[in-house]
Amino acid sequence: MKTRACDVLVIGGGPAGLAAATQARESGAECVMVLERNDDLGGILPQCIHNGFGVSIFGSDLTGPEYAGRWIRKALEAGVGFLDRTMVLEIDKSRRVVAASQREGLIEILPKALVLAMGCRERPRGALAIPGTRPAGVYTAGTAQRLVNMEGHMPGERVVILGSGDIGMIMARRMTVEGAQVMAMLEILPYVSGLRRNLVQCIRDFDIPLSLCTTVTEVRGRDRVEAVVTSQVDERWRPIPGSQEVIPCDTLLLSVGLIPENELSRMCGVAIDPLTGGPLVDGRYGTSIPGIFAAGNVVHVYDLVDDVSASALRAGHHAAQFACCGAPASDGAAVKLRAGENVHHVVPQTLDLATLVDDGVHVELRVRQPVEEAVRVQLVHDGEVIVTKRERYARPSEMVTFELNAKHMNKLEPGASLVAQTAPV
Amino acid sequence: MRETKEFICVTCPVGCTIQATIEDGELLNVEGNTCKRGIAFVQEELTAPRRTLCTTVRVHGGKLPLVPVRSEEPLPKGRVLDVAAALRDVLLDAPVTEGQIVLPDALGTGVDIRATRDMPVA
Numbered sequence: 001m002k003t004r005a006c007d008v009l010v011i012g013g014g015p016a017g018l019a020a021a022t023q024a025r026e027s028g029a030e031c032v033m034v035l036e037r038n039d040d041l042g043g044i045l046p047q048c049i050h051n052g053f054g055v056s057i058f059g060s061d062l063t064g065p066e067y068a069g070r071w072i073r074k075a076l077e078a079g080v081g082f083l084d085r086t087m088v089l090e091i092d093k094s095r096r097v098v099a100a101s102q103r104e105g106l107i108e109i110l111p112k113a114l115v116l117a118m119g120c121r122e123r124p125r126g127a128l129a130i131p132g133t134r135p136a137g138v139y140t141a142g143t144a145q146r147l148v149n150m151e152g153h154m155p156g157e158r159v160v161i162l163g164s165g166d167i168g169m170i171m172a173r174r175m176t177v178e179g180a181q182v183m184a185m186l187e188i189l190p191y192v193s194g195l196r197r198n199l200v201q202c203i204r205d206f207d208i209p210l211s212l213c214t215t216v217t218e219v220r221g222r223d224r225v226e227a228v229v230t231s232q233v234d235e236r237w238r239p240i241p242g243s244q245e246v247i248p249c250d251t252l253l254l255s256v257g258l259i260p261e262n263e264l265s266r267m268c269g270v271a272i273d274p275l276t277g278g279p280l281v282d283g284r285y286g287t288s289i290p291g292i293f294a295a296g297n298v299v300h301v302y303d304l305v306d307d308v309s310a311s312a313l314r315a316g317h318h319a320a321q322f323a324c325c326g327a328p329a330s331d332g333a334a335v336k337l338r339a340g341e342n343v344h345h346v347v348p349q350t351l352d353l354a355t356l357v358d359d360g361v362h363v364e365l366r367v368r369q370p371v372e373e374a375v376r377v378q379l380v381h382d383g384e385v386i387v388t389k390r391e392r393y394a395r396p397s398e399m400v401t402f403e404l405n406a407k408h409m410n411k412l413e414p415g416a417s418l419v420a421q422t423a424p425v
Numbered sequence: 426m427r428e429t430k431e432f433i434c435v436t437c438p439v440g441c442t443i444q445a446t447i448e449d450g451e452l453l454n455v456e457g458n459t460c461k462r463g464i465a466f467v468q469e470e471l472t473a474p475r476r477t478l479c480t481t482v483r484v485h486g487g488k489l490p491l492v493p494v495r496s497e498e499p500l501p502k503g504r505v506l507d508v509a510a511a512l513r514d515v516l517l518d519a520p521v522t523e524g525q526i527v528l529p530d531a532l533g534t535g536v537d538i539r540a541t542r543d544m545p546v547a
Contacts, residue, residue: 046542049479049480049493049541050497051477051479051495052437055437055438061437061477063479063493063495063541064493065493065541065542066523066525066541066542068542069523069542069543098503148481149481149491149493150489150491151489151491152481152483152489152491152492153488174480176506177478177480177505177506177509178509179510179513195438195440196433196440196442197433197434197435197437197438197440199433200433200435200440201435201476205476303438303542304438306438392442392457393442398444403477406518
């Protein structure tokens with residue numbers, strides 16, 4: 001087995017990995033390598049052929065392939081090394097990585113710092129327990145997206161979409177543009193779970209029927225999907241008897257959530273936050289294991305790729321710092337961040353105050369329930385509001401962010417607890 | 426007659442909800458937009474709405490059988506599906522390069538359709 005050393009090793013060549021690796025080089029790391037399982041870089045972006053990417057990072061409205069192309073060129077110009085068709089098999093807590101590479105065979109890499117950038121995966125049908133038969137014609141929205149946009153296959157002609165996540169809405173439009181009929185989009189929650197703009201340009205623009213508080217309670221068909229039975233649900237998601245409706249269709253697409261992909265993180269013993277499904281991170285995107293950092297959707301699922309790239313730039317910077325100088329001096333007792341009233345989760349979950357002095361800290365949170373009126377989102381310490389933000393509304397589909405700086409730090413002491421919450425205006 | 430209409434701006438991912446006051450087809454006031462592109466969006470929605478089309482075109486002899494394409498500018502909303510249908514009849518030969526025009530002046534709209542990535546020969 002060949003052994004290699006490098007300064008920063010990044011696992012995954014999607015938007016997070018590309019940005020982390022580029023920034024690691026620009027922050028001074030000599031040897032930066034990205035391992036990518038696929039033969040194409042960009043992660044999910046090559047199949048996201050729609051526009052809307054890059055508005056905040058590049059100031060232009062790009063498609064997924066264009067956005068990926070820009071980052072691939074930036075990474076190559078920065079001198080990042082890539083090993084594609086390479087799958088990581090093992091990581092241990094000393095950051096030893098074993099991978100199977102089509103070009104190099106079995107290799108061992110010993111980096112000074114490691115960045116986890118494996119992204120997320122779609123929640124599959126098995127996780128939903130929809131009763132009924134198991135015919136062909138049930139796909140996750142992302143699988144259908146790959147079939148239509150990269151492989152040139154139409155999954156079906158009459159389509160029902162379960163879940164109103166962004167990929168589901170984007171696919172509703174895509175299937176319509178390709179000549180299929182989207183019979184219905186169903187959402188179990190009382191509100192749409194994706195972005196508002198997608199509701200307009202993907203659903204309303206094409207008069208696609210949308211039913212809220214509704215789910216699929218049966219799939220019918222022996223070899224191929226022939227129909228789905230839908231039911232309205234009550235506030236505890238229980239089907240309401242008598243509300244059933246049969247929708248004839250040949251395809252059911254599932255857009256029912258994304259889950260951070262952390263099989264490798266768990267293997268090496270990185271502590272996972274049950275609320276995010278991703279590693280617990282500090283203000284430098286460091287995980288519970290020194291020298292192992294995490295960036296992008298592996299940490300928590302973002303709404304926008306620009307935000308994935310931005311978080312990965314920060315993680316890449318700190319990974320380069322660690323590779324050069326080791327762990328920064330710490331005061332030992334970190335400040336803890338946790339979710340309070342109507343907040344689902346907060347990232348980072350800890351921060352040491354030294355981080356704030358150096359660079360400031362970017363805090364991201366997601367609310368639990370939509371608030372459709374002006375609302376304050378706050379970080380509170382011991383009853384004192386440390387930072388507050390007035391929003392015109394707060395929705396689970398739209399992440400809220402804060403920048404903490406030295407001024408905020410002066411109000412905190414090591415070991416303090418910061419609670420994220422919403423409050424009435 | 427004066428009326429208030431609600432729009433969700435699709436110009437960028439922020440997706441502002443905009444309340445527009447309209448009298449006899451004329452835009453009097455907008456509220457809720459966080460940038461000036463919101464005003465232009467509402468103005469356009471009232472007169473001649475436009476949307477960007479992103480779809481794929483078949484490629485002969487490429488690494489993949491398709492290449493993604495987009496309209497250089499937003500198309501008149503009512504022409505989006507027609508242009509998409511016209512693009513289904515286009516067959517390109519590999520290699521295709523990012524930015525290459527695959528359908529100039531699509532159906533007389535004045536908007537070019539361009540490839541959004543390279544598609545090398547298989």
